[in-house]
Amino acid sequence: MTDLTADTLRRTVLTDSARIRRRNASERRFRMLGIIAVTIGVLALIGLLTSIFSSGLSSFRQTYISLDIYLDPAKLDKDGDRNPATIAKVSTFGYLPLIETALKDAMAAKGVAVEGLNAKTAAALISKEAPADLRKLVLADPANIGQTVHFNLLAAGRIDGYYKGRVTMASAELDSNVSPEQLMLADKLKTAGILTSSFNWSFFTAPDASDTRPEAAGLGVAIIGSAYMMLIVLVLSLPLGVAASIYLEEFAPQNRFTDLIEVNIANLAAVPSIVFGILGLAVLINFVGLPQSAPVVGGLVLTLMTLPTIIIATRAALKAVPPSIRDAALGVGASKMQATFHHVLPLAMPGILTGTIIGLARALGETAPLLLIGMVAFVREYPRSPPEGFFDPASALPVQVYNWTQRGDPAFIERASGAIIVLLVFLLCMNLIAVILRRRFERRW
């Protein structure tokens, strides 16, 4: 009898039957499929990041030409009394000769010369934006007039592109904006130490620039616009969303009306974002009369878009809190509100925060509705500080990307990729904040 049992046992465990082989094979197949799916995903991500970083990273470095410029009082302040009004009258064209002279002197001092280039064509190496920068320096501090200042002048976009591999001698032959001689001069200036490259701070601070000056274009206005909108979205949608969820989940009676609300929230979450843009245009701008291109309109539209996401996430988080906790609180005589706010809400907080940050991240990257409310406009002026600034025209990060990809100059493609990197870094930071907050809450509870 015992022999028989042992025999049966051995057979059931060890026998290599066709059925067991099939079962094991299907397990292996499923695992393989999973690995393949993950690999494809990871490869796609790597491909995406490589393409963005390879074309965008260079936008964080910029070519400058550093010169000692004599700010000639005879040209900048004819009256000689340092009256800001007279100084302000001198336009950027008044500064151009100073730069030309400074470059000529520097070339002479270092013995740099290229045949076929005169002072004017040599000065074309310098961006058209540079005189404006110089003028800003003088207007900010008129005491500089009469002094010799050391100034880093933006190099022209083509020269910058030459050092980033975008422009070659061959392409310069065909280009009306740059000649091979100018590139040769740039090389010589580089060996002489006049042409340098350094970190591009102005990419984060400068406003957008016109089509012919890609080297001066920056994200300043877009970052401020996006920040204003995120502020509005956070301040409006978090309290509204959480309050609505708590009411629906913990207090509302279960009836037709709440069912209807529930269905509508779910539907609202699936509405294409451009529809919210049309709503913003029709209601907020045309009916209420809010200004176009203003962060307040963008913020309100994005709030409407984010609310369903936050409500759904918050309700899921509240649902995930075990009912035994509510019972426990009610059992010691806590009121429904006390049970909710003292026990349920803190336990749901990590989930709520995650939902909110996911919603915010989506709002930060949203482009379509902003196009409709005029945020795509070319804005050079910084918006004021809040609250007035909410009504000033501004741009937004994703819209700036969209905007730059439409421009003709290939230098804008680099800028657009750079802007995408900035956007990705912001999203990464937001996720990081979500993780940190979640950790903190979990430790406390």
Place this chain on the structure above:
Amino acid sequence: MNVLSDAAVEKALEQKMTEVDYKMIGQDVSVYYGEKRALFDVNLNVRKNTVTALIGPSGCGKSTFLRCLNRMNDTIASCRVTGKITLDGMDIYDPSIDVVELRARVGMVFQKPNPFPKSIYENIAYGPRIHGLARSKADLDQIVEGSLQKAGLWNEVKDRLQESGTGLSGGQQQRLCIARAVAVSPEVILMDEPCSALDPIATAKVEELIHELRANFTIVIVTHSMQQAARVSQRTAMFHLGLLVEENDTDKMFTNPDDQRTQDYIMGRFG
């Protein structure tokens, strides 16, 4: 001047005696979950400073009745209660009753230990704090210590009051929940199968605790274990299919019950 007859005075006195004797009185209590009726006209009185055990097979309505006693059924939207339940002669389903106050006077311990995911101290201190029972930190400390001592948990946790209540063992967690219920000084403590998730040793400790608590509290306990009912209670009520079959002294119930169904259930013929 009307002079009451001797008989009338006697009757009134007797009534008063019974009123005092009974902490809670249930009259014709019926419970409906939507269309389904879960309890049929139950008349069950709970005596003061007595442990009353509710027994019966699963789904017989004993937990439903228990949850009527502190209106925990209110949290279920579809639930409807008819009949009358009084606490010290006061109708607890009267619209003027504050259900939160009621639950402070009629505490509850649940089937699964459900400490708050906070420190042991906070678990106990929460109830007294929301009811304003402690005037100072020292007061609160005293309530916490007293409650833990009453629950027989003080010696085990006095050095780690700031640690999480969820880090305790199952038996300790359940005693923590009892201490939490005791901390708001209720008059009645309802226990819904408090030992069903505990091992025999932890069960023995909780049962011992129930014995001690009887001196100060009125206890109603739902249990699936006949032995437990016999060990801890003085009165036992047997439910079956939403009906109160029999209510009697525990000793009588387990030796010579009046009803055949009780006999069958206790003997293990059904359930």
